[in-house]
Amino acid sequence: MKIGKRTIVAGLCIASVLSIATAFPALAEKKYSRGASDTEIVVGNFVPYSGPASAYGVVGKTAAAYFRMINEQGGVNGRKIRFLSYDDAYSPPKAVEQTRKLVESDGILALFGTVGTPSNTAIMKYMNAKKTPHLLLASGGTRFGDDPAQFPWTMPFNASYNSEGRAYAKLIKTRYPNAKIGVLVQNDDYGKDIYKGVKDGLGDRTSMIVAEAHYDLSDATVDSQMVKLKASGADLFLNLSTPKFAAQAMRKLGEMKWRPVHILNNVAAQVGAVIIPAGIENAQGAITATYIKDPTDPAFVNDADMKAFRAFMAKYMPEGDLNNSLYAYGYAISSALVHLLKEAGDNLTHENVMTVATSMKGYKADLLYEGIAMTTSPTDHFPVEDLQMMVFKGDRWVPEGGIINSRDNR
Known part of the structure; x- marks a missing residue:
């Protein structure tokens, strides 16, 4: 059989494409669970905007502003974050109601930064049954990180209480x-x-x-x-x-x-x-x-993280109070989520997001104290494990x- 040059060239091109696809699987196929697409990532949240712990509402407001900044900068790997944040009033029954809405109606990719030990305790079994990432909880409840075998989809941000x-x-x-x-x-x-x-x-x-x-x-x-x-x-x-x-x-x-x-x-x-x-x-x-740097500390006046945070506050939350460290906390925790989503690349499945979350090796979220970094594994779900007195x-x-x-x- 006679083989022409064009056939040979075409064969080489196909082989090259296959080789590239094998070496870089993210180029070959995009994978999504509900809440993710070529253009969007849907992230859910609840915080107490009202009730006896309403001071923590700042965390949700800061996250919303942070994601707005990220979207204006082009998003995460070209995808915009749609952030849905509801009020649970620091009430576990309300937290359950809002979580069901986020998972079953809004179709989120992940639940993120949810505030409070009682509320997160109330939804933990549900989130794991739904096999949906329950990430970077704004709580140091020990139960959220010390039993990853039973609750593999749950991971706190805080050091354990x-x-x-x-x-x-x-x-x-x-x-x-x-x-x-x-x-x-x-x-x-x-x-x-x-x-x-x-x-x-x-x-x-x-x-x-x-x-x-x-x-x-x-x-x-x-x-x-x-x-x-x-x-x-x-x-x-x-x-x-x-x-x-x-x-x-x-x-x-x-x-x-x-x-x-x-x-x-x-x-x-x-x-x-x-x-x-x-x-x-x-x-x-x-x-x-x-473990979070204090924005009022003059020792950080020339700190790169703090300069970025102050610029963020001036542009996206000018009404915010720099004396309130909850703004810095909300900024830090949001930067950690964006890092995980970036690392997940084009494989935005629930499973891969958790794989990335449980594979951090010394990642330093914005505004963490020097000497404190985030490390996780499938058997260790506490990312932050160091404290500064x-x-x-x-x-x-x-x-x-x-x-x-x-x-x-x-």
Whole structure:
């Protein structure tokens, strides 16, 4: 059989195309689950825009603005993000309702940045049954990352609350071994989780706790609880509460002229949302642990991440308060999602998004403290596992001591 030059050239071209397709499978085939297409990625979210934890609504607003910026820059691999964010009012039944709407009616690719331990607990089994990514939860609930075999579709962003509690316990035993501890704790899954970490960390020293006072989200104030804790003779106040109640507790400290060592959990360490309303003078010397850079810290005035964040705030959220670190948190968590979506490339299936999410190797989301990075695996769903201890001095949080590896505290 006679073979012409054209046949040979055509054969070589076909072979070359096949070779390229084999070497670069993303060029050969685009794969999508619901919520993704050549032009769009649909991301779902709920946060408490109303109710007792409405301070966290800032997280959803910041994410919406961040994705608007990304879309104006051309999107993610050429696709625009359609961000659907609903109000759950920090109510688990409402969270279930909104999640079903997002998954079954809106057809999202992933649920992202959902706020609160109680609400995320209420939807976790549903999201895993639906095999839909439940990503970068705005919660450090230990249950969200410590059982990936049973809940492979769920991944938090925050360091675990249990680890944070253990870190505070370690600090207390090291620096304040003779302290008498009074604890204010929220009566829900969040409070139980971080308080368990404290008790686990104290071990056989739990007798250091001389008083504990619980409150419900429906309570008007925590004034009576604070009076009880002071009367106990406690000289170390462990403030395990969310922003509204943390501010009330801090203000009450001043009113009672009670000056114990004050440890404030990370979820309520915002300068703008908590400390300024409570009175800066009442926060002096308070201690917390964090992993997100503070926009008010002059040490970051020339920091590249912070410059980008400030430019973002000026253009996309000019009404935002730089004293409120929840804006920085929303920015950081949104940058992490965009990174994962970019890494997924043209394989935007639910399965591949989770494969990418569980394969991070030292990725540094925007505004994470130096020395803190995100690493995951199929058996480790806690991306952020390091904490920086901080002390409130003057009008801001100041780093004190090095990075604490919370893997050692779990």
